[in-house]
Amino acid sequence: MAPWGYEKDNGPAHWHKDCPIANGKNQSPIDLINGEVKYDSGLKPLTAKYVPFSDAKFLNNGHSVQFQPSAGNGSELTGGPLAVKYNFEQFHFHWGNNDTEGSEHRVDGKMYPAELHFVHWNSTNPSFKDAVGSGGPNGLAVLGFFLKVGAENAALKPITDLIPKVKDAGTSVTVPSNFDMQAILPATLTDYYTYDGSLTTPPLAECVKWIVFKQPLEVSAAQMEAFRSVINRDGKPMGGNYRPPCPLHDRAVKTSFK
Numbered sequence: 001m002a003p004w005g006y007e008k009d010n011g012p013a014h015w016h017k018d019c020p021i022a023n024g025k026n027q028s029p030i031d032l033i034n035g036e037v038k039y040d041s042g043l044k045p046l047t048a049k050y051v052p053f054s055d056a057k058f059l060n061n062g063h064s065v066q067f068q069p070s071a072g073n074g075s076e077l078t079g080g081p082l083a084v085k086y087n088f089e090q091f092h093f094h095w096g097n098n099d100t101e102g103s104e105h106r107v108d109g110k111m112y113p114a115e116l117h118f119v120h121w122n123s124t125n126p127s128f129k130d131a132v133g134s135g136g137p138n139g140l141a142v143l144g145f146f147l148k149v150g151a152e153n154a155a156l157k158p159i160t161d162l163i164p165k166v167k168d169a170g171t172s173v174t175v176p177s178n179f180d181m182q183a184i185l186p187a188t189l190t191d192y193y194t195y196d197g198s199l200t201t202p203p204l205a206e207c208v209k210w211i212v213f214k215q216p217l218e219v220s221a222a223q224m225e226a227f228r229s230v231i232n233r234d235g236k237p238m239g240g241n242y243r244p245p246c247p248l249h250d251r252a253v254k255t256s257f258k
């Protein structure tokens with residue numbers, strides 16, 4: 001099979017052939033249906049401590065654009081539904097070719113124009129790859145933020161300004177060391193949905209504690225257009241790099257808000 005992608009001949013409907021877990025019972029993304037979620041008063045706010053990075057790359061890996069610091073950057077995530085400390089690994093985006101589609105998770109069937117994922121791994125493992133393979137839903141913790149079109153996002157501007165430099169698959173640039181990743185996050189990480197799920201791209205490992213924030217971040221129309229100029233491995237616009245929602249099966253979606 002051609003390497004996986006989001007086109008007719010290699011998209012989500014084909015992924016099960018190389019990754020049979022695609023039809024598993026803990027797959028992501030899902031449609032977050034407010035009438036079916038359950039408030040959990042035990043869910044505290046999350047704490048993310050992101051330290052400045054000395055040598056981080058911003059790259060086009062053929063199916064997303066991704067910010068990746070060198071290993072062992074000391075940034076960490078704790079709190080919320082997490083029992084232990086998680087190390088920051090990377091962040092990346094999923095988006096559509098117009099403002100009516102693009103996010104992976106949905107809220108009562110509504111899609112946002114894009115979704116930003118901050119990927120973290122359980123620090124009781126020696127590495128990210130070990131965490132992915134550690135079995136069970138506590139290997140990774142991914143923070144999901146919906147993006148909607150509105151005011152320019154000043155915190156994301158240093159990243160969206162780099163997009164033209166990674167237009168083609170396989171290209172990367174060094175990110176200026178004064179990039180402040182912490183500034184992307186809302187001041188308080190409250191009001192989120194959380195459930196046990198998977199990577200939303202192959203290998204689709206069911207190793208993720210998903211934490212999806214209710215409040216979208218805003219980006220300008222120009223910043224959205226920057227994403228839509230990115231090209232994939234087949235030389236086509238990368239927009240549409242989102243997996244459709246998967247069945248919930250017998251999972252519960254908990255919320256930190258009423």
Ligand SMILES: NS(=O)(=O)c1ccc(C(=O)NCc2cccc(F)c2F)cc1
Nearest residue numbers: 117119129132142198199200201202203
């Ligand atoms: N969209 S998402 O947030 O669910 C997501 C996050 C990370 C990855 C990933 O790291 N893939 C490559 C990769 C690298 C090493 C080991 C792996 F298992 C692996 F999937 C895929 C999807």
Ligand SMILES: [Zn+2]
Nearest residue numbers: 092094117200
């Ligand atoms: Zn993702």
